[in-house]
Amino acid sequence: MRLAIEIFDNDGLNFLARWAHVLAGIAWIGLLYYFNFVQVPAFAELDAGARNQAVDKLASRALWWFRWAALATFLFGIMLGFIPEVSGGKGMFVEENYFKSPQGVAIATGMLLGITMFLNVWGVIWRNQKVVIANARNVLAGGEADPNAAAAGRKALLASRQNTIFSFAMLFFMIGAAHFFTLGTFDTADNRAIYWAITGIIWLVLELSCLGVIGGTGQNITNWMYEDHKRAIGVGLVMVVVWYVVWELVF
Ligand code: HEM
Incomplete structure (x- = not known):
């Protein structure tokens, strides 16, 4: 009897990276949805003492x-792009003209959104939540409340709601790369510059809004979509349709 451990071949390693990527992805996005759909509304109903306990x-x-x-x-996700799927082949990111193909343009769109979300997590959400957690612990220990904690919480909230908005289109393109956009009759040989110009503008306007560069961090017209999670879900789903229509029109 031969024990073939094919999981350590390239095909297997690509598959393992894919499995680990999706496993980590569901943990991340599952918690993102827990924060947005469950925790934020629940915390709003707690009194300050209970909220500080819950934060801690x-x-x-x-x-x-x-x-x-x-x-x-x-x-x-990055590993997945470099490990060949077929032993002896090339990783998809190093395949010639990969990022010009429908699969490449779709995965690049998914990655643009996913990497922006990742940077929002570490650069905005976690950076500001550290201030909120430190404040809660300090107050619980009998210290003075930090006057900057509320503003920090607000910045984290805006980025978190924006990540919810991005998440729907991110997954649409990420899964669609191998399972939809390659199967259709899309032709990405020309017009990619137009597609990236439109995609870039949509992405930039949304990201600058959640960072407060457009419209500040207060409650105003540009931040309308961040004021409750149901709006964020609605805008996120509308953005999938918008992005798909742009794709169809351009390609
Ligand atoms: C953070 C940045 C991310 C990067 C750089 C990235 C990269 C990739 C790459 C290169 C692929 C392979 C695409 C293909 O086979 O055509 C992929 C697939 C996939 N990714 Fe991501 N990804 C990211 C975020 C996410 C997130 C947050 C999720 C959420 C669950 C996710 C879920 C998936 C799924 C479900 C697939 C498809 C697997 C399959 O159909 O075989 N990714 N990703």
Whole structure:
């Protein structure tokens, strides 16, 4: 009897990276949805003392899994692009003209959104949540409340709601890369510059809004979509349709 451990061949390694990528991805995005759809509305109904306890014991733990799952998703995703799927072949990112193909343009769109979300996690959400957690712990220990904590919480909230908005289109393109856009009759040989110009503008406007560069961090017309999670879900789903229509029109 021969024990063939094919999981350590290139095909197997690509598959393992894919499995780990999706496993980490569901942990990350699952927690993102928990924060947005469950925790934020629930915390709003708690009094300050109970909220500080919950931030200290619950949110801090959820944020630990959240940010490390985001890093693992990102790293396994990049690995996936470089490990050949067929032994002896090339990793998809190093295949000639890959990023000009429908699959390449779709995965690049998914990655643009996924990497932006990853940077929002570490650069905005976690950076500001550290201030919120430190404040909660300090107050619980009898210290003075930090006057900057509320503003920090607001910045984290905007980025978190924007990540919810991005998440739907991100997954649409990420899964569609291998399972939809390659199968259709899309022709990405020309017009990619137009596609990337439109995609770039949509992406930039949304990201600059959540960073407060457009419209500040207060409640105003540009931040309308961030004011509750149902709006963020609605805008996220509309963005999938918008992006898909742009794709169809251009390609
Ligand atoms: C953070 C940045 C990310 C990068 C750089 C990245 C990269 C990739 C790459 C290169 C692929 C392979 C595409 C193909 O085979 O055509 C892929 C597939 C996939 N990714 Fe991501 N990804 C990221 C985020 C995410 C997130 C947050 C999720 C959420 C669950 C996710 C879920 C998936 C799924 C489900 C697939 C398809 C697997 C398959 O159909 O075989 N990715 N990703």
